[in-house]
Amino acid sequence: MAVRKIIEIEEELCNGCGQCVSVCHEGAIAIIDGKAKLVSEEVCDGLGACIGECPTGAIKIVEKKIASSPSLPCGCPSHQLKEFLPKENLYNQQEIASSLSHWPVKLRLIPPSTSFLKGANLLVCADCVAVAYPMLHTQLLPEKKILTGCPKFDPPELYLEKFTEIFTKAQPKSLEIAIMEVPCCRALVKMLLNIRETIPTNFPFKVYTITIDGKIKNVEEV
Known part of the structure; x- marks a missing residue:
């Protein structure tokens, strides 16, 4: 069994303010019946960005055992490891010009x-x-x-x-x-x-x- 980090919300401490929902980039938290709930456990990345926004201390990070998988370093789909089969290079016969018109881009x-x-x-x-x-x-x-x-x-x-x-x-x-x-x-x-x-x-x-x-x-x- 592997171990991953995930948030846990203590319902008794939650006042339903919704601040955790607004900062959760994965959309893993929702307000249900006036309380914050972890509704998408599989996409919670365990980084805890929501913890600092909780005024009552209702959120904490816990460790949860999951079935071992080399493709799931954490629950967030953006972290899932994938490898694709080689594709034919469709552009090897011609050079494509850049459409970039300025710098920097960040x-x-x-x-x-x-x-x-x-x-x-x-x-x-x-x-x-x-x-x-x-x-x-x-x-x-x-x-x-x-x-x-x-x-x-x-x-x-x-x-x-x-x-x-x-x-x-x-x-x-x-x-x-x-x-x-x-x-x-x-x-x-x-x-x-x-x-x-x-x-x-x-x-x-x-x-x-x-x-x-x-x-x-x-x-x-x-």
């Missing part, structure tokens, strides 16, 4: 006031998409300014501050988001939806979900 490094963001078509891209999706430069990136980041490891307050300022000052023309199919990546969409509610311009945006083997799983307007 959200943490780009000032919201930079000139290339003003009135731009923005592509907010989860870090892993650039590695997984082979058609990024031909299908998603052309004529867009890209901002990359990881909602699992970047602090939420960074997104709140920077995107709020970008949306209000740079006033982008359009917004598209490219995320991976793992649950923690969906937090990026949730963050941007929350930010959109706080600004005067309530514009729609498009979300591309990419599978871990590099295909577009679905496209949605939100």
Whole structure:
């Protein structure tokens, strides 16, 4: 048997404030009948980001025994180890030009006031998409300014501050988001939806979900 870390919520101490729900990037916690519940145990990563947000100390990290599996270092699907069969290199006969039009690309490094963001078509891209999706430069990136980041490891307050300022000052023309199919990546969409509610311009945006083997799983307007 292997051991993995997971959160445990003491119902008697929980006051149902919901702060743990808002910081759980995996969507593993929900408020049910006025109490926080771990509703998706399989995706809880055991990192405990929710602990510091709990005002009553109702959440703690525990160790749980699970059946040994080399592909499950923890419960979060983003950590599951997978290996793919070799594919034919479809691009070995031609060189594909980069569609990148600016530098840097990391959200943490780009000032919201930079000139290339003003009135731009923005592509907010989860870090892993650039590695997984082979058609990024031909299908998603052309004529867009890209901002990359990881909602699992970047602090939420960074997104709140920077995107709020970008949306209000740079006033982008359009917004598209490219995320991976793992649950923690969906937090990026949730963050941007929350930010959109706080600004005067309530514009729609498009979300591309990419599978871990590099295909577009679905496209949605939100």
